[in-house]
Amino acid sequence: MKVILVTVATLLLLVVVVVGEASADRILSGRARVKRDLSSPLHRGGIRDPFGSYCERRGGCCPGRDDQCIVPYLDTICYCDLFCNRTVSDCCPDFWGHCLGIDPPFIGTCDRNGHRFLTGQTYKENCNLCTCGTTGRWECEQNACLIESDMIQSVNRGNYGWKAANYSQFYGMSLDEGMNMDPQSQLLPVYFNAVEKWPGKIHEPLDQGNCAASWAFSTASVASDRIAIQSMGHMTPQLSPQNLISCDTRNQGGCAGGRIDGAWWFLRRRGVVTEDCYPLVQPQQTPVEVGRCMMQSRSVGRGKRQATQRCPNSHNYHNDIYQSTPPYRLSSNDKEIMKEIMDNGPVQAIMEVHEDFFVYKSGIYKHTDVSLPKPPQSRKHGTHSVRIVGWGEERDYNGLPKKYWIAANSWGKTWGEDGYFRIARGENECEIETFVIAVWGRVTMEDMHSQQHRHRRN
Structure with missing residues (x-):
């Protein structure tokens, strides 16, 4: 259940990385640049992805000038030849450390x-x-913002006959975005469930058992759904949480809690196999036990990975590695979260779990005060990661509308509403709208053709 939150700054850095990853392959598919333009330095705005592996991933550095010594770098390319080390540089971020053994000159x-x-x-x-x-x-950037505190204060100090307020649903939008909002595009259905829109592509709730690793279960589940949707059903893997628990061990606690940013980093850089290939094994001794990593992979170029070991499940021979792009964070506005789910599929959310959540059976959950008269040791809360798949609305006994999210937990299908639960929407109940993450699977036409051929052969 334990999850450690990634900082906003780190996630925003990841968002910068996601912008151009797909286009780098297109650049390399054409001919390499033959003219090294000295008037437009690659790192004029600072090195993006300063800790990324580029020259190292390529396998080394090229002596002198070699215009073919290139690596995909976000939305462009970078060089690993010694010619790049000039006043105006087009070197890869790790060139100085990997090729020269010195600190990069552009990192402040x-x-x-x-x-x-x-x-x-x-x-x-x-x-x-x-x-x-x-x-x-x-x-x-110098955009005029839709919500400006000085404007609100000026209106409220003056005698204009009306008062201003800071509306959170508009905060973070530019004035141009506000003026160009199309009311029709903001219309969302009262009820939506990704399971019904994408039948056969949304995976059932899992059971983490006696393993506090919701960080791994929710990450694997969201990535599984997104890959299935993105590949139009050609690839429907149920990715292995155990692969993350056992192999993603850097600053992670396995069944004693972990970080979702670390899980997404592992999915992007290393990738994981399916649940059939690497099934869940419950810890036998202590919750800290993560077990020995039974799956390794190697780079096969352009960021893709290939397994170098057979599946831990001896009855399964399909050890394909699945990867994702970097995650992107959504705002806390429920309309934006709804639109993302409806357009692209389920999302990952972090929530506060209180003692009453464990006994939830049905209905729209809101944290209660029933434990308030009890001693402090009976009132505890922790951090948990879940998958939001949809939303809805119903009337209470007074006829008033009650809005809710539909979320998949990882406590088995006998818990809650067949493994799912509904929780109040639009109120940030238990902080569920504070930290919401989405991602794209790393899916190519070659991957889809390979999977389609395998299914026909089977």
């Missing part, structure tokens, strides 16, 4: 609210994205 630090950020890291201030520059200063 910026401060914000007592926290230190590296060059290229970002944060969003209202509707403007700010990037830590190479000189240690923040470089921010």
Whole structure:
């Protein structure tokens, strides 16, 4: 059940990475650049993805000048030849460390609210994205924002006959976005369930048993659904939480809790196999036990991985590696979350779990105060990660509408409403709308053709 939250700055950095990953392969599929333009340095705005593996992943560095010594870098390419190390540079981020054994010249630090950020890291201030520059200063967009505190204060101080307020659903939007909002595009159905829109592509709730690893179960489940939807049903893997629990061990606690940012990093860089290949094994001794990693993979180029071991399940021979792109964070606006689910599939959410949630059976959950008269040790809460698959609305005994999310838990199908639960929507009940994550599967036409051929052969 335990989940450690990733910082906003880290996730925003991941969002920068997601922008151009798909287009890098297209650039490499054509001819390489033959002219190295010295007037437009690659790192003028700071190194993005400063800890990424590029020259190392390529297998080394090229001496002198070699215009074919390139690696995909976000939405462009970067070089690993010694010619790139000039005043105006087009080197890959890890060139200096991997090829020369020195610190990169373009990485500085910026401060914000007592926290230190590296060059290229970002944060969003209202509707403007700010990037830590190479000189240690923040470089921010200059968009006019829809919600400005000084405008609200000026209206409320004046004698205009009306009062202003800060509406959270508009915060973070630019003035242009607000003026161009199409009311028709904002219409969403009263009820929606991804299971019904994408039959056969949304996976059933899992059972984490006596293993506090919702970080791994929710991550694997959301990625499974997204890959199935994105591949139009050609690939419908139930990805293995055990693969994450046993193999994603860097700063993770396995069955004693873990970080969702670490899980998504592993899915992106290493990938996982299916549940059939790497089935769940309940810890036999202590909750901290994560077990020995039974699956390894190697790079086969362009970020793709290939398994180098057979499945731990000796009855399964399909050890295909599945990967994702970096995750992206949604706002806490319930309409944005709803639209994302309806357009692209289920999302991952972090929520606070209280003692009464464990006994939930049916209905629209809201945390109660029934344990208030009990001693403090009877009132506890923890952090949990779940998968939101839809939403709905019903009337209470007074005839008033009650809005809810439909979410899949990982406590088995005998818990709740066949493994699912409904929870109040639009009220940030148990912080469920505070931290919502979506992702794209790393799916190519080659992957889909390979899976289709395998199904026909089977």
